[in-house]
Amino acid sequence: MATFDELHETLLARAAERPDGSATVEALDAGIHAMGKKVLEEAGEVWLAAEHEDDEALALEISQLLYRLQVVMVARGVTPADVYRHL
Numbered sequence: 001m002a003t004f005d006e007l008h009e010t011l012l013a014r015a016a017e018r019p020d021g022s023a024t025v026e027a028l029d030a031g032i033h034a035m036g037k038k039v040l041e042e043a044g045e046v047w048l049a050a051e052h053e054d055d056e057a058l059a060l061e062i063s064q065l066l067y068r069l070q071v072v073m074v075a076r077g078v079t080p081a082d083v084y085r086h087l
């Protein structure tokens with residue numbers, strides 16, 4: 001379990017340390033185009049879960065979308081504070 005800010009710190013560390021087996025390292029290495037496709041894929045799964053699945057399944061899909069958004073943030077150097085300023 002992690003907050004949005006804690007996850008961001010973890011992903012920054014993965015990007016810096018590049019440990020073997022990291023999903024984040026793999027996603028970053030795949031490039032921004034592939035990251036964008038993952039965002040769209042997970043957004044679609046959130047939509048479908050919201051229409052057809054229970055709250056737990058929906059929460060899981062939302063967590064995966066938040067993760068994919070954070071990968072894009074790390075790739076582009078956008079911080080949570082940069083995002084919060086617009087909320």
Ligand SMILES: N=c1c2ncn([C@@H]3O[C@H](COP(=O)(O)OP(=O)(O)OP(=O)(O)O)[C@@H](O)[C@H]3O)c2ncn1[C@@H]1O[C@H](COP(=O)(O)O)[C@@H](O)[C@H]1O
Nearest residue numbers: 002007010011014021022023024025038041063064067068
């Ligand atoms: N929150 C996540 C997270 N959410 C999703 N994913 C990745 O995304 C995959 C699932 O998304 P995909 O839809 O692409 O894969 P899939 O096989 O189609 O799976 P489903 O959608 O069918 O479930 C997972 O197998 C992970 O590789 C995540 N990978 C990592 N994290 C967290 O990120 C942190 C760093 O992780 P590592 O970089 O792997 O060390 C840790 O705190 C992790 O808990």
